[in-house]
Amino acid sequence: MTPQKPLLMLASLCMCTAASGQRPEEQNYAQFASFPALGSLKAIERPSGPDWMHNAVIYQIYPQTFFDSNGDGIGDIQGIIAKLDYVKSLGVDAIWVNPFFESPFRDAGYDISDYYSVAPRYGTNEDAKELFAKAHEKGLKVLFDFVASYTSIDHQWFKDSCEPAPNAHSNWYVWTNDTWFDGMDNYMAGFIQGYCLRNGNYLQNFFWSQPALNFGYGNIDPQQSAWQLPPNHPEIMALREEMKNVVRFWMGMGADGYRADMASTLVKRDDEDKKYTRAVWNDIREMLNKEFPGTFTVAEWEDWTAAKGGFNSNFLHWRKPFYDLWFRNNDSYFLPAGKGDITRFLALYLDQREKSGDANYISLTVGNHDLPRVNRWGRDKADLELIQVFAFTMPNIPFIYYGDEIGMRQLDFQSGKEGCYGTRAGGRTPMQWAGGANLGFSSSAPDKLWLPVDDAADAPTVAAQEKDPDSMLSFMRELVAFRKAHPALAADGGFYPVYAQKDQYPFIFIRAGGDEKLLVAINPSATQASAQIKGTLKAKRRLIKGSECKWSEKGDNTIISVPARSYAIYSLE
Numbered sequence: 001m002t003p004q005k006p007l008l009m010l011a012s013l014c015m016c017t018a019a020s021g022q023r024p025e026e027q028n029y030a031q032f033a034s035f036p037a038l039g040s041l042k043a044i045e046r047p048s049g050p051d052w053m054h055n056a057v058i059y060q061i062y063p064q065t066f067f068d069s070n071g072d073g074i075g076d077i078q079g080i081i082a083k084l085d086y087v088k089s090l091g092v093d094a095i096w097v098n099p100f101f102e103s104p105f106r107d108a109g110y111d112i113s114d115y116y117s118v119a120p121r122y123g124t125n126e127d128a129k130e131l132f133a134k135a136h137e138k139g140l141k142v143l144f145d146f147v148a149s150y151t152s153i154d155h156q157w158f159k160d161s162c163e164p165a166p167n168a169h170s171n172w173y174v175w176t177n178d179t180w181f182d183g184m185d186n187y188m189a190g191f192i193q194g195y196c197l198r199n200g201n202y203l204q205n206f207f208w209s210q211p212a213l214n215f216g217y218g219n220i221d222p223q224q225s226a227w228q229l230p231p232n233h234p235e236i237m238a239l240r241e242e243m244k245n246v247v248r249f250w251m252g253m254g255a256d257g258y259r260a261d262m263a264s265t266l267v268k269r270d271d272e273d274k275k276y277t278r279a280v281w282n283d284i285r286e287m288l289n290k291e292f293p294g295t296f297t298v299a300e301w302e303d304w305t306a307a308k309g310g311f312n313s314n315f316l317h318w319r320k321p322f323y324d325l326w327f328r329n330n331d332s333y334f335l336p337a338g339k340g341d342i343t344r345f346l347a348l349y350l351d352q353r354e355k356s357g358d359a360n361y362i363s364l365t366v367g368n369h370d371l372p373r374v375n376r377w378g379r380d381k382a383d384l385e386l387i388q389v390f391a392f393t394m395p396n397i398p399f400i401y402y403g404d405e406i407g408m409r410q411l412d413f414q415s416g417k418e419g420c421y422g423t424r425a426g427g428r429t430p431m432q433w434a435g436g437a438n439l440g441f442s443s444s445a446p447d448k449l450w451l452p453v454d455d456a457a458d459a460p461t462v463a464a465q466e467k468d469p470d471s472m473l474s475f476m477r478e479l480v481a482f483r484k485a486h487p488a489l490a491a492d493g494g495f496y497p498v499y500a501q502k503d504q505y506p507f508i509f510i511r512a513g514g515d516e517k518l519l520v521a522i523n524p525s526a527t528q529a530s531a532q533i534k535g536t537l538k539a540k541r542r543l544i545k546g547s548e549c550k551w552s553e554k555g556d557n558t559i560i561s562v563p564a565r566s567y568a569i570y571s572l573e
């Protein structure tokens with residue numbers, strides 16, 4: 001009998017897989033050192049999904065710290081509306097807004113107490129409707145954050161579920177059948193004991209205040225069959241219908257899709273290849289296909305099974321080989337120290353694409369509200385640019401975390417603000433719009449701000465960077481436009497690694513799509529790096545972005561030397 005994995009651990013799979021546990025393919029390397037035959041290179045067959053997603057760039061907005069329209073120190077929906085022209089000016093297609101629903105804010109709003117209402121601190125449902133409409137007028141799509149795996153303890157369903165007398169919501173959460181139940185050894189981790197009058201312990205899905213909604217057990221422990229329910233139990237099916245109603249509600253208000261929180265964690269215990277969890281999501285997808293065709297969904301779900309669960313995209317950032325690319329301070333690939341290894345990432349990436357059958361797109365996010373800001377170790381603009389070039393030239397749907405486009409810095413707050421323990425607070429500080437009070441984020445007194453602003457004299461701001469053609473902001477705008485102008489770089493462009501060697505720099509690959517083929521070479525290390533590649537490139541090359549490399553031939557090999565801390569993008573003609 002396999003003991004239940006503590007759910008808390010599952011929930012923070014995020015942090016723990018990034019820091020320690022390894023999966024089999026992460027031990028492997030993907031090494032390349034030859035040119036593919038150019039004639040055969042092409043785009044992949046497009047996975048199903050709305051047209052706009054194939055070459056999409058998405059901007060992530062953290063509502064509490066984006067822009068405060070009414071001076072109470074907290075960002076809000078009218079604040080987002082006020083900044084839509086700015087967002088549009090970045091050249092992005094869509095925004096993902098973190099949860100803006102009613103909540104006691106023990107986990108910054110992920111802990112929802114009413115799925116159908118905007119939290120008063122952000123505005124009203126009418127404001128949300130206006131946001132969707134105004135965004136659409138400007139040609140932007142809007143994704144909401146869909147949290148299906150748990151609610152807040154303050155949700156009425158949970159309050160009902162806490163009641164000793166059976167009611168419609170008794171089984172909507174995972175409860176043991178006895179506070180003193182006899183599976184303590186295997187099952188206690190992640191269960192909260194003695195919370196209310198109901199005789200039983202509830203399962204948490206993240207913090208203690210986030211009880212897991214009950215989507216059943218994939219493999220019921222025979223010893224615990226008194227309380228572990230099958231995924232098709234009638235009350236669970238009723239919960240599933242209700243979650244569809246939540247989606248219908250926000251799609252009906254005008255949303256274009258969602259990002260699904262902790263999407264892989266719905267069904268508990270031995271849900272092999274996420275079979276039962278996928279069934280829930282595919283059910284929702286079917287409803288969407290009928291009632292809201294063209295909906296885009298992206299999941300916090302760190303492997304290929306997301307594609308088989310009907311998601312158009314999924315994030316890999318909690319996987320160690322991806323996390324290590326820029327979130328380690330000694331052997332990240334994207335650091336001048338040059339001690340990184342691209343081949344582990346590549347092994348993970350290629351494995352995921354193969355297993356998903358390219359049925360969706362991976363999203364290689366550079367930053368988000370759970371990650372430290374990407375410049376955490378004092379990276380300078382050159383480092384940041386190289387990271388963004390990687391994110392915008394690899395096949396994926398790039399996301400820009402608000403503020404990364406101006407190089408906002410990770411700040412040193414360790415506060416527990418609404419669940420922002422550790423580095424989470426320092427990466428969620430207010431957007432820096434301009435010099436002056438609160439860097440233009442809010443007109444409130446500084447001590448009323450949700451989190452303080454960066455008080456460095458040289459804190460980057462949008463206003464200062466707007467005027468500077470060499471700024472990070474200008475670079476990002478150009479990069480987005482560059483990607484959009486080149487079909488080979490779109491998410492469906494073919495991807496062919498040319499040079500990736502264990503512990504070596506540079507990283508070189510070819511992208512193919514439309515009528516073009518582009519060769520991308522990236523060298524984040526502080527010294528020139530040379531790649532020895534078998535064969536010769538049977539095409540004319542033309543540098544279209546970045547710095548020229550040195551090309552030479554030695555016998556049957558081609559040597560490409562990429563200058564220190566630079567990249568090159570060549571059109572192959």
Ligand code: NOJ
Nearest residue numbers: 107110206261262300370
């Ligand atoms: C992932 C969210 O992105 C994070 O902010 C949250 O705390 C956990 N899921 C729990 O929902």
Ligand code: CA
Nearest residue numbers: 068070074076
């Ligand atoms: Ca406000």
